[in-house]
Structure formats: structure tokens, C-alpha cells
Amino acid sequence: MTTLAELTTLRVGGEVASLVTAETEAELVDAVRTADEAGTPVLVLGGGSNVLASDDPFPGVVVRDGRRGIQIRESSACGGADVVIPAGEVWDDVVVRAVAEGWSGVEALSGIPGSVGATPVQNVGAYGQEVGDTLAFVRTWDRGAGAIRTFARAQLELGYRTSILKRTFTVPDDSGRTWGPTPRYVVLEVGLQLPLADRSQPVRYAELARTLDVPVGTRVASSEVREAVLGLRRGKGMVLDAADHDTWSAGSFFTNPVLDAGASAALPADAPRFPIGDTGLVKSSAAWLISHAGFERGHGLPGPAAVSTKHSLALTNRGGARAADIVALAREVRDGVARTFGVVLEPEPVLVGLTL
Template sequence: MSRTLADLTTLRVGGPVGRLVEASTEEEIVETVVAADEAGEPLLVLGGGSNVLAADAGFAGVVVRDARQEIAVESQDACGGAAFWASAGMPWDNLVLRAVAEGWAGVEALSGIPGSTGATPVQNVGAYGQEVGDVVAMVRTWDRQEKRYRTLAHGELGLGYRTSILKESLRDRTNAWYPTPRYVVLRVMFQMRLATRSTPIRYPELARALDVEVGERVDAAEVRSAVLALRAGKGMVLDADDPDTWSAGSFFTNPVLPEGSALPEGAPQWPAGPGLVKTSAAWLIQRAGFDKGFAVPGGGAASLSTKHALAITNRGGARAADLLALARTVRDGVRDAFAITLEPEPVLIGLAL
């Protein structure tokens, strides 16, 4: 039976794929990528499918999934901490669970995030005051342009808010690599402190949930439990029985603007680098009149999550066109209200916002 992208993504939409390869070795991944590139065949390297919105027409190319779920510890001592490689296909939350159990500190606040480990440095995934970039040491990749393996050190990755050089080739959808980046992530090396207590709690909402002050450290397992509860309350932990989780997580990124930009009164803002501030996409969406559960009249089975206005959800049987129409309505409404254009976070396959 042919597979569809609806089977392979958390939004549960998308038509048939031309060919699906479940790769069990690094060599098989690279061989498949090289063969597709040489044949001019469209290529999608897919992880957990949690950051993808695919067209109902499907993808007439090869879809590669990394079936490896491996962690290899290189060193572990009090001075250097823990250094370990994880295969790109390792489910991210499985890695976080292992880290908390082993006393590897630095990712406990990233619990419950769906998707694969290989996708995390591409987006520089972050939540509740932590970012993957805080603990990534290097990334082993296949460079499709130079046709060779390349290991990129932390300083070469260009990590920023939801971005990296790994993601740069996805910005221009007309380039030869889309919808897979130029660099195909094969495995990621992490460097973490050895500690049973967390890194300092940076996020006020998490601090309140833990009943501590910002800056305090607590048991890492407590942080994981608190984060999972917070995420579940927002429909951000996958649950087959909860349509609020049939989403791509946060559909829009938080806008990053020059300091001094006109923001609506009361809009939250945080420093985002030299001369930049970040504000809340969810706050803008709700203040523009799109509350939790909002749906476009006649828009099929697509709505904002009933738990979090930043998630666009498939309530069951939605088409990609339904989800896209809702995303456009929200984006245009925020732009009209506040002159700020929200940018989508998921990779759009066969679609344009």
C-alpha cells in the first residue's frame, strides 16, 4: 500500500509520496540522497514530520526517513561533562528522557517537543528558556552541493532564533535543494554538564509552575515533569486522541524586530540580539481577534487549537487547503491590525502561504 504524507506528519494532511525509503544506516541515507540528486528527483528528508505542511496532491519524489535511534557516548567525566553523538533519526524526546536519567543537564526544559534529533539544530529548537544550540557541539552532515561529508562545529552553524546555516537553503524555495536543505543532518554531537539539577530556570512561566524564582536550579526530573504538564495544557504534547495536538506546533515564529519598532501597547517584548527585540506571535494573534478555537467560516476541519492560539490544527479530515486558508486569514489579520507580518515555521511542501 502506498504511503501518504498524511501518514507521516503530525498535521495528518498530504497526499501520496513517489517512493519512501526507511534508511537503517548512514550510508543508505547518503546513497539515496546522492541518487536522487543525480537523477534530478525531488527529495524530502523527513524526521518526525512535526514541522511539515504538505499539499493534498502529495510529493512526486523520494522521501527518506532515518530509522536509526542510536546514542553513542564518547566521554563522560566531571571536568568535561558528557559528550555523545545521537543519530538524526532518534526521537528528540527519547534523547531528553535519556539525558535526564543520566544526569546530563541542559535539555530538560525541551521535554515533549515532537520530531527527530536531526531537525533540532536546523531550527535551533528552543522552549522554556533553553535552546538546542546551548548544548550542540557539532553536526555531521552530507553536503549536497559539494557532494561530501562535512562536520560543522558549533561556531560554524550560525545558530540564532529558529535558524541556522542548515536552514538557510530553505529560505529560497526556488533553489535546487528545497524542500530538503543543502546540508542533510546525519548525526549530532552534544556536550552537556553532569548534574542532577537543572540549568538555571530562565522562563517565568516555568518558574511559577515549579514555585521557584527565575535563576534557581531544581531537580532536572522535576523540570521535565513541569514542562510536560505545561505543554500538555497547551496541546503541545502529541496525543492520538486529542485533535489539539494534530498540528505542527507553533505555526508562526515570534517576530524579531528592530529596537524602537512600533509595537502595540502592552505587547510583550524581549531582547533578541544587538538592536533587536522579539515579541509574541500568540499575543498578536489573539489581540487581532483570533482567539483559541477560531475557524474560518466554511473552512473545513481546520481551526486554531482550543488550548493555544499559535497552533493551527486539523480537527479530523482537514485538507491542506483548509489549513492554509486559516493560516492566511490569521497572518493577514495580524498584518492589518499591527503592520507586522508573521512568518510560518513549518516547511511548506507543494504549497505557498
């Protein structure tokens, strides 16, 4: 029998009662609708790179989106590349195609594991770019209404690692229901609008600019940005490698905390602070807080679960961990940061059958 450990990058999780691989949109919608009508839990799973699943059996249906391909609806110097991508497509394959075709705007998102459908849910971002920068629309199956619903970018309420799609996990909708472990809106297709350019978008991230040896704001060849980003990610254990237990993770386990003025002022003077526009809010660094709360890289070794030896924001399976081991480590880190700095870190992965 298939287990969620086999389907996720953390490589933990119990047996799956039923597994469906959908090769068409109709099959995907039918599998989700049938489960919902029967009152059966449903987990729509892409690459499994942002999931922490319980050791207990999952008592429902896991639906995998097997659709692949990129549809180019337009490509012109004026309009750019207008592309539509099924949710099941591998995200990094899209970036490879974009760099090869001269579609600018996603090159800094190289090496991010998982599927296209997951990217708008938490507005995936890295090294100064977010998928929302080029997002045109998201076409979804609305489980609540039992109908197709398309969201224009402005309707998605995108923010730092959030969207209206993600909020349906925890925020009650107009019927008073919260949804999970699959959001109310199941992503079917993602539309991107990508400028045609030989060069990247301006490099915004200081670490990436230093790696490329250029000033922040410089445009360079998109292929150079991709290679630099892949190098940085490999150095942090953020490019999947079956032989490297530092990559047996869900990537960054905690989101960077967004703080009000009071909480920000209470942090040590040298803590990172990044103002968020004119909101009065400040984003700090979860990695900095974790390491300065005493959880250094490798914390937990030689146990089955440990902080990555390459990056303090990743919690890793050292080869024999169970979900309970990852949860125990996550609680230890979260509670230690809260005691030290008064900041409660929020987990980034989708939690299936468990809580922190």
C-alpha cells in the same frame, strides 16, 4: 500507497511516489545522492512534526531515517557527557536518557516531537533552553558538494529558530541555488556536550519558574523540570495525543517576530517586547499578536481546520482537514495580524509543494 498525511503530525498531505527507510548512514546518503543525481525531488523526513505538505502527490522520494541509539564518547565530571546521536533518533527519548543519566541542559526541551536531526536546523528551543546551548557539532551530507561536511557549533550561525542549515531553504548558496524541501546539508549526526549535574541548568523562563514555585535562575532536579514542562505543554496541546485534535498540529505555526525599533514602537504599549542583546532588535509574541488581532482559541470551529482550543499559536486539523484548509486558515491569521499591527508573521513549518 503511503501518504504524507500518514507521516506528519498535521495529518495532511498527498501520496508519496517513493518511500525509503534508511537503516544505515550509507543507505541514507545513497538515497539522497541517487535522487539528486536523477533530478528527483527528495524530502528527508524525521518525525514529520514540522511539515505542512500539499494535498497533491509528492513526485519524488521521501527518505526516512530509521537509525536509533546514543553513543557516549566520554562521561566525566570535568568534561561532562560527550554524546553523538544519529539524526533519526527520537528527540524526547534523548531527553529521557539525559535526565536519567544526570546530563544537564536539555530538560526544558522535554516533550518536543520529532527527530534529533531536526533540532539544529531551526535551533529548537522552549522554556528558556535551546539545543544550541549544548550543541557541539553537526555532521551532514552536503548535497551541493557531494561530500560529508561537519559543522562546529560556531559555524552553524545559530539564532532564534534559524541556522545556516535552515537558511539554505530560502537563501541562495554560492552557486546561486536554493534548496528544498530538504536543505542543502542533510543532518547525519548531532554531537551534544552536556554537563554532569543532579540539577537542571538555571530556570530562565518565568512561566516555568512559577510552575515550579521557584525564583527565575534557580536550579532544581532535572526530573522536576521535565515533569513541569510536560504539564505545561499538555495544557497547550503540545504533547502528541492521537485522541486530542489540538495536538494534530505542527506545534507553533508562526515564529515570534523579530522587529526593529520602529516596528516595535508601532505596537500597542502592552504588547510583549523582549530585547535581543545589544542588537537593537526586539522579539515580540506571535501568540499575543494573533489573539489581539481577533483570532481567539478555537477560531475556525466547527470547520476542518481551526486555531487550537488550548493555544493560539497552533493551527490544528480537527479530523478531516486537507492541506488547503490549513493554508487558508494560516493566510487568514497572517493577513489579519498584518492588517492590525503591520507585522507579517512567518510560518515555522517546512512547506512542501505549497506557499502561503
